Amino acid sequence: MSTEKLGSVLIVGGGITGMQAALDMANSGYYVYLVERTSSIGGMMSQLDKTFPTNDCAM
Amino acid sequence: MLTLSEVTALKGEAGNFVVSILQHPRYVDMDKCIACGACAEKCPKKVPNEYDANLVKRKAIYVQYAQAVPLKYAIDPEYCIKLTKGKCGKCEEVCPADAINYEDKERHIDLNVGAVIMSAGSETYNPLDHDTYGYGKNKNVVTSLEFERILSASGPYGGHMVRPSDKKEPEKIAWLQCVGSRDEHLEGRGYCSGVCCTYAVKEAMLAKEHAGGNLDAAIFYMDIRTNGKDFERYYNRAKDEAGVRFVKSRVTNIVPDKESGMSLIRYVDEQGLRVEEAFDIVVLSVGLGATAEGRALAEKLGLELNRYNFVSTGSFKPVETATPGIFACGACQAPKDIPSSVVDSSAAAGVAGSLLSEARWSLTRKAQIPEERNIRGDATRIGVFVCCCGTNIAGVVDVPAVVEFAKGLPGVVFSEQNMFSCSQDTQVKMGEVIQEQGLNRVVVAACTPKTHEPLFQDTLTSAGINKYLFEMVNIRNQCSWVHKDDAEAATVKAKDLVRMAVAKAGLLEPLPEPILNVNQNALVIGGGVAGMETAKNLSEQGYFTYLVERDGKLGGNARSLHETWRGEDIQGYLQELTREMETADKVEVCLGAEITDVDGFVGNFKTTIMQGQESRTLEHGVTIMATGASEHSPEDPALIESSRVMTGLQLQQGFNKGDSRLNGLSTAVFLQCYGSRIPERPFCSKVCCTQSIKSALELKKRNPDMHIYVVYRDMRPYGLREDLYREARTRGISFIRYNFEKELRIEPRDEKVEVEFTDTVFRKQVTIQADLLVLASAIVPEKENPLSQFYKVAQNEDGFFVEAHVKLRPVDFATDGVFVCGLAHSPKPIDESIAQAQAAAARAVTLLSAKSLPVSGTVAEVNPLNCSSCGVCVSICPYSAPRMDEKTGKAVIESTLCKGCGLCVASCRSGALHLKGFETSQIMGMIDCV
Numbered sequence: 001m002s003t004e005k006l007g008s009v010l011i012v013g014g015g016i017t018g019m020q021a022a023l024d025m026a027n028s029g030y031y032v033y034l035v036e037r038t039s040s041i042g043g044m045m046s047q048l049d050k051t052f053p054t055n056d057c058a059m
Numbered sequence: 060m061l062t063l064s065e066v067t068a069l070k071g072e073a074g075n076f077v078v079s080i081l082q083h084p085r086y087v088d089m090d091k092c093i094a095c096g097a098c099a100e101k102c103p104k105k106v107p108n109e110y111d112a113n114l115v116k117r118k119a120i121y122v123q124y125a126q127a128v129p130l131k132y133a134i135d136p137e138y139c140i141k142l143t144k145g146k147c148g149k150c151e152e153v154c155p156a157d158a159i160n161y162e163d164k165e166r167h168i169d170l171n172v173g174a175v176i177m178s179a180g181s182e183t184y185n186p187l188d189h190d191t192y193g194y195g196k197n198k199n200v201v202t203s204l205e206f207e208r209i210l211s212a213s214g215p216y217g218g219h220m221v222r223p224s225d226k227k228e229p230e231k232i233a234w235l236q237c238v239g240s241r242d243e244h245l246e247g248r249g250y251c252s253g254v255c256c257t258y259a260v261k262e263a264m265l266a267k268e269h270a271g272g273n274l275d276a277a278i279f280y281m282d283i284r285t286n287g288k289d290f291e292r293y294y295n296r297a298k299d300e301a302g303v304r305f306v307k308s309r310v311t312n313i314v315p316d317k318e319s320g321m322s323l324i325r326y327v328d329e330q331g332l333r334v335e336e337a338f339d340i341v342v343l344s345v346g347l348g349a350t351a352e353g354r355a356l357a358e359k360l361g362l363e364l365n366r367y368n369f370v371s372t373g374s375f376k377p378v379e380t381a382t383p384g385i386f387a388c389g390a391c392q393a394p395k396d397i398p399s400s401v402v403d404s405s406a407a408a409g410v411a412g413s414l415l416s417e418a419r420w421s422l423t424r425k426a427q428i429p430e431e432r433n434i435r436g437d438a439t440r441i442g443v444f445v446c447c448c449g450t451n452i453a454g455v456v457d458v459p460a461v462v463e464f465a466k467g468l469p470g471v472v473f474s475e476q477n478m479f480s481c482s483q484d485t486q487v488k489m490g491e492v493i494q495e496q497g498l499n500r501v502v503v504a505a506c507t508p509k510t511h512e513p514l515f516q517d518t519l520t521s522a523g524i525n526k527y528l529f530e531m532v533n534i535r536n537q538c539s540w541v542h543k544d545d546a547e548a549a550t551v552k553a554k555d556l557v558r559m560a561v562a563k564a565g566l567l568e569p570l571p572e573p574i575l576n577v578n579q580n581a582l583v584i585g586g587g588v589a590g591m592e593t594a595k596n597l598s599e600q601g602y603f604t605y606l607v608e609r610d611g612k613l614g615g616n617a618r619s620l621h622e623t624w625r626g627e628d629i630q631g632y633l634q635e636l637t638r639e640m641e642t643a644d645k646v647e648v649c650l651g652a653e654i655t656d657v658d659g660f661v662g663n664f665k666t667t668i669m670q671g672q673e674s675r676t677l678e679h680g681v682t683i684m685a686t687g688a689s690e691h692s693p694e695d696p697a698l699i700e701s702s703r704v705m706t707g708l709q710l711q712q713g714f715n716k717g718d719s720r721l722n723g724l725s726t727a728v729f730l731q732c733y734g735s736r737i738p739e740r741p742f743c744s745k746v747c748c749t750q751s752i753k754s755a756l757e758l759k760k761r762n763p764d765m766h767i768y769v770v771y772r773d774m775r776p777y778g779l780r781e782d783l784y785r786e787a788r789t790r791g792i793s794f795i796r797y798n799f800e801k802e803l804r805i806e807p808r809d810e811k812v813e814v815e816f817t818d819t820v821f822r823k824q825v826t827i828q829a830d831l832l833v834l835a836s837a838i839v840p841e842k843e844n845p846l847s848q849f850y851k852v853a854q855n856e857d858g859f860f861v862e863a864h865v866k867l868r869p870v871d872f873a874t875d876g877v878f879v880c881g882l883a884h885s886p887k888p889i890d891e892s893i894a895q896a897q898a899a900a901a902r903a904v905t906l907l908s909a910k911s912l913p914v915s916g917t918v919a920e921v922n923p924l925n926c927s928s929c930g931v932c933v934s935i936c937p938y939s940a941p942r943m944d945e946k947t948g949k950a951v952i953e954s955t956l957c958k959g960c961g962l963c964v965a966s967c968r969s970g971a972l973h974l975k976g977f978e979t980s981q982i983m984g985m986i987d988c989v
Contacts, residue, residue, distance in 0.1 A: 006075055008173055009175070012175065012356060013180050013391070015389070016389075017388050017389030017400040017403060018176070018180075020405060024408035024905060027909075028600075028904045036064065039062050039063055039133040042124070042128065048207050049210040049265065052261035
């Protein structure tokens with residue numbers, strides 16, 4: 001196995017945490033694979049109605 | 060993006076892993092599916108809808124929610140009649156896109172990656188596991204996640220808050236806190252979930268809003284733990300302004316009343332009386348826990364788990380697992396709220412980035428952008444795309460009529476309707492239409508430009524026309540949503556809005572986006588732990604960093620700290636970190652330095668510092684504020700002078716130095732919230748509860764016979780720190796809740812210090828003669844910090860810096876190129892400061908690594924002939940974009956600072972300013988046509 005480092009990263013879990021990590025990795029020059037167990041990303045945050053304290057829509 | 064997928068195996072080492080992925084069949088071809096919904100409409104099989112917390116049903120072919128990404132249907136193989144019994148096949152019959160594939164097979168994919176980030180999240184506690192509250196039997200007992208869906212406009216009741224059993228509007232709702240949290244009797248549920256207090260407050264406030272003020276909302280709690288940034292203010296607002304009732308009581312059971320549908324709760328009130336009260340809805344504030352899938356994944360990755368099955372991490376390396384190259388962030392390592400999860404994500408990106416920095420940009424693909432077509436002099440050719448948004452728009456607005464209407468407008472050569480204008484396939488098609496029809500202006504009538512304009516502009520760019528030749532109309536919010544009861548009027552309004560947009564589009568001109576080179580150096584202000592960790596990560600990622608510290612020494616507050624709550628030695632860590640700073644090639648430490656002047660903007664800052672008599676100017680592309688905060692010192696000089704009184708930090712220092720005052724003590728009192736949660740400082744300092752517990756345990760370790768009392772208002776050892784609180788109680792440390800409304804007296808004497816307060820349980824005055832009083836003193840930032848002016852970043856009322864977005868951009872400032880971390884942002888313990896420091900570095904690197912930035916073309920411009928040099932634009936601009944040119948005396952706009960808000964244009968009395976993309980002729984054109 002070569003010891004050369006690869007410029008790609010795997011992110012497991014497509015909730016708000018995984019998505020933010022994916023965006024930051026992609027925007028700083030790495031190829032990202034985002035793996036999600038369900039049929040779409042979004043996770044628990046997409047189920048929330050509004051978020052405090054601004055009452056912004058969680059979607 | 061790989062959905063319906065899971066990791067099955069991992070080989071290799073940091074920098075070079077091979078990960079095996081199993082992708083389950085979707086049975087729907089993602090390339091063909093247009094998400095029209097015909098399949099789900101005809102599907103005969105109803106199954107519980109997990110997304111809506113099982114309150115309603117969905118079909119066996121489904122999308123999780125209308126805005127799902129990817130917006131492609133999937134068949135649930137567990138329920139689908141065709142897949143389980145070989146019969147049916149309805150969806151295949153009705154699918155207009157021929158996307159259904161019952162033969163779809165699972166796929167095995169091997170990926171080569173340099174690092175793995177685990178963000179498997181958490182799940183809410185299922186109260187069915189222990190039947191205490193009749194959840195599952197009594198329909199009006201719901202979990203907090205179910206209640207979120209009840210409140211949601213996209214939820215099962217369309218945002219109409221009703222009682223599930225009979226859809227009656229509720230008059231009384233109760234929240235029961237700590238369901239599935241802080242409960243050792245439930246297996247593996249001893250910790251505090253950290254998020255439930257605040258979300259219960261939020262749900263109570265929203266419920267009150269829904270009910271229009273006639274709702275009685277009561278929260279039953281053990282301690283209210285609103286210790287995040289600005290959480291305490293929100294709690295106070297709920298209590299004092301919104302009238303949410305907070306009842307300190309642990310409710311043990313609920314008795315349903317069949318006839319009225321009410322649920323009876325028995326509790327003991329503040330006066331010690333037994334009360335029975337009936338509620339329409341009882342919301343169980345369920346805690347967060349590790350998921351079975353997360354645990355299975357951790358096992359496959361070979362990660363260590365703690366006793367609650369969360370991934371283990373340490374305080375000094377908050378997102379690193381014990382395996383190099385594998386990182387964990389968010390709620391899979393402990394219960395966390397959204398901002399902490401987002402901070403963790405960026406921190407993981409930062410640490411993974413430092414591991415792989417030599418391979419940066421080696422595997423990314425560059426988007427192919429065609430050369431921009433010159434449209435000057437060409438006849439206007441406008442294309443209008445009208446979105447149905449499924450039924451979201453087309454359910455009300457007559458979309459075909461709007462399309463027909465648009466065809467007759469001047470300059471329009473093409474008009475069509477789209478099921479979802481924003482979907483990937485429509486973008487491809489839109490690009491083709493632009494090229495085939497030779498369009499030189501595009502109008503999209505759909506939803507809000509706030510979220511979708513950049514997407515359509517990208518399509519224009521990739522189709523070879525300037526992205527500013529685009530106009531968007533919001534016929535969703537402004538027509539189908541607000542006029543949902545009057546389809547005809549909604550359609551007329553949609554036509555008018557399209558007419559106005561077409562009128563403006565005809566007058567649009569291509570705008571250039573200047574490219575700005577980004578200076579590759581970083582400046583970190585503040586040499587505490589947060590500042591040093593930021594500098595460390597930036598330098599490891601390959602960027603030269605100036606670390607500026609006002610003091611003559613690095614280390615900040617951490618120089619006084621003893622151990623973390625997990626028991627890790629802070630001084631050892633600090634020495635190592637300081638040594639790294641002093642020896643790193645890519646870090647220049649500037650001690651004893653004051654910032655005297657700042658010039659420039661994102662990509663090109665010039666900061667002047669003064670070290671002694673010497674002044675120098677540092678050039679840098681990004682700035683990170685890690686300026687910290689300090690411990691509040693008592694106002695009463697008698698307390699400062701007394702050898703029997705110490706602050707929390709002084710006690711920690713005492714442990715480090717072996718202070719002789721800590722020997723031979725027989726009684727100690729810790730007084731919590733000293734200077735916090737009071738009218739002058741209405742915030743929680745977050746760290747003091749855990750620090751006092753930790754220090755109390757340390758004293759107890761040194762002298763097991765010692766009497767220790769912790770006098771508190773709410774104990775807030777959140778998350779896994781709850782374990783430490785439990786340990787302290789089992790070791791005989793007494794925790795006494797005192798009445799904050801009543802007088803508290805502290806009298807230092809020579810031998811003893813006397814503390815007198817009112818106990819809330821016995822409602823009696825208590826006096827303790829102690830050998831030592833420890834004041835758990837507040838964390839206070841520097842109010843009116845001059846840096847706030849220098850870098851145009853805001854401070855809140857308490858003096859902490861204000862981030863760009865509380866949840867989604869917790870380390871960014873609204874000002875581009877400036878980031879924040881550590882205590883300067885809000886009170887927080889060392890592990891969270893480190894995660895935030897790494898996150899700030901990661902966010903800064905997203906700018907630095909791009910090397911150059913495009914600047915928006917929508918900026919103000921001055922016509923110097925009309926400028927009267929009055930300076931109104933200079934004083935009114937919130938971004939300091941206009942200045943008076945020294946030579947001509949006329950205003951000039953620095954386009955890199957201009958945000959295109961138009962304030963200066965509106966306030967210019969000479970008419971010398973105009974905003975590109977919002978010219979007077981364009982606006983008047985819109986007005987004239989209606």
